[in-house]
Amino acid sequence: MPRKKRPVYAIGLMSGTSADGVDGVVLEIADRGKLTIHSTVNRAYPKPIKDKIRRLIGRKISDAQQSENLDIELARHYAEAVCGLLETIDRKKVSVIGCHGQTIHHSPHSDPPFSLQIGDGAELARLANIAVVTDFRSADLAVGGQGAPLAPAFHQAAFASKAEHRSVVNIGGIANITFLPAVDKSAAASDAECNVSRKGILKIMGFDTGPGNTLMDYWCRAHFDCDYDHNGELAESGTIQLDLLDMLLKDAYFAMPPPKSTGLEYFNARWLDEKLRLWEGREQATNTDILATLTALTAKTIADQVNALTPAAATAYVCGGGAKNRVLTALLKQQTTLIIETTAALGIDPQWVEAAAFAWMAYRTLNRLTSTLPSVTGASKPTIAGVISHP
Ligand SMILES: Nc1ncnc2c1ncn2[C@@H]1O[C@H](COP(=O)(O)OP(=O)(O)O)[C@@H](O)[C@H]1O
Ligand SMILES: [Mg+2]
Structure with a gap:
């Protein structure tokens, strides 16, 4: 009988348009593809972060200094969520973190189309000491898709x-x-x-x-x-x-x-x-x-x-x-x-579905597998989504 392979684990972090905070999960991906939530964490944004996000969303993307600061501040907030998750699992078992980031602007119809999520992947990878996938939407936009929903x-x-x-x-x-x-x-x-x-x-x-x-x-x-x-x-x-x-x-x-x-x-x-x-x-x-x-x-x-x-x-x-x-x-x-x-x-509590989605996508990206659907986004082909930052 072939030996059953060990499951792999990926972390997913989702911070959606509600700008309420970050939901995180450790997702277990079994040999046959069965997906199970191993552990979860929620870290609400403190009010100053919420206020900064709302200010940035409300204006044109011209305030470089402010968006740079928030980029790093969010990465640190996400790293704290990862720390919480790493209390439940050995870091060495986690192959990757998928971090959606905070959407500051989603503009699939502009010329050129773009979608901007912030939360610095390199900083998060350094702090977590795990590879991080961010910027999940750009590849789909580049081949004519909406970059959403993913x-x-x-x-x-x-x-x-x-x-x-x-x-x-x-x-x-x-x-x-x-x-x-x-x-x-x-x-x-x-x-x-x-x-x-x-x-x-x-x-x-x-x-x-x-x-x-x-x-x-x-x-x-x-x-x-x-x-x-x-x-x-x-x-x-x-x-x-x-x-x-x-x-x-x-x-x-x-x-x-x-x-x-x-x-x-x-x-x-x-x-x-x-x-x-x-x-x-x-x-x-x-x-x-x-x-x-x-x-x-x-x-x-x-x-x-x-x-x-x-x-x-x-x-x-x-x-x-x-x-x-x-x-x-x-x-x-x-x-x-x-x-x-x-x-x-x-089998998946409603609060953790989106975070689990980005854990799964990051795992696929790390393994050079596609995870965007042209029938959904309108793109000309499926893409390997995201950018990998190594620690
Ligand atoms: N107990 C609740 N009752 C009603 N609405 C809730 C409750 N908990 C959360 N919500 C709503 O869900 C939003 C957060 O949902 P979430 O799935 O995290 O969205 P996002 O992905 O945009 O961050 C909150 O802003 C709030 O509107
Ligand atoms: Mg949320």
Whole structure:
């Protein structure tokens, strides 16, 4: 009998558009590809880091000094998260760290297109004494892709079923959906083939549906003196303003066909304030009503795409911080024809899916394997994602 190979371990660090902090995991990758979370850590950003990130996101990328400082400051913050993880596993067993970094600007439609994540890989590699992969999006942008979303390839590896079609919905600052056709009925027979779409054969799809938590979070910071609507408790007592919801839903992004991706340079305070200025009901509505309406906007824009992509009787698995918002998930359940679960039902807690994705991608990059999907990003070919910094 051939001896079973030892599993390998990779660390993944995700700091998404919510700019709330960093989620980290040690991912165990078994010989046969089975993926298991070994251990986890969360390190919230201290307020000065949050403030700096928001200031940088809000302006043109001209303030070199400030972005350089934050680049290093973030690497040190990420290194502390890695330290926490290394209490659970021998450093020598960890082959690589995948560090997404903090998105400062995502601009897939500019000329040239670019997407900027900061958090210095060399500094993190030096501090952790482990090789680090960063800058996961540039290679896909270079071959004509959106550079986003990147998680769908991992969703396929971790969550696809042989027998049933599934969707995965990640509700971070921005929300994205992945449609995973049943493996036996899809073109996803092997890595090399995973984007081949033969006639009548379903392919993996994925795109950003629009705002996840970002508008709700902004509204909470502006009017309720909190970072987010804990469990949806504030929205619960508000009344959804249907005419406002209709008006928000008319935004051109929602009707755009994929491939598409978006970010905080589009769905932000300015976007919302401008719409509210044009809305006649503003005077009568309470701040809680508006929060309820923003929650409904996220739910409706996700539900519409879940219904469009996934055949009835399939299951949609939700992950990301938004999975904890009970009002949001209740609205999703009402508006979809599918069963809504969280990814915990498939063995990965919703909080750690994205971090695990970057651990998996980094491991593939280190082994010169591709991990971006042209059927999702619109690129001309799959790419080996990221840049490796050695300690
Ligand atoms: N208990 C909770 N109730 C409601 N919303 C939550 C809860 N926990 C987290 N969130 C939301 O999830 C967001 C963070 O989600 P996350 O998946 O980390 O997003 P990102 O990848 O953009 O950082 C928070 O900003 C908040 O809006
Ligand atoms: Mg986060």
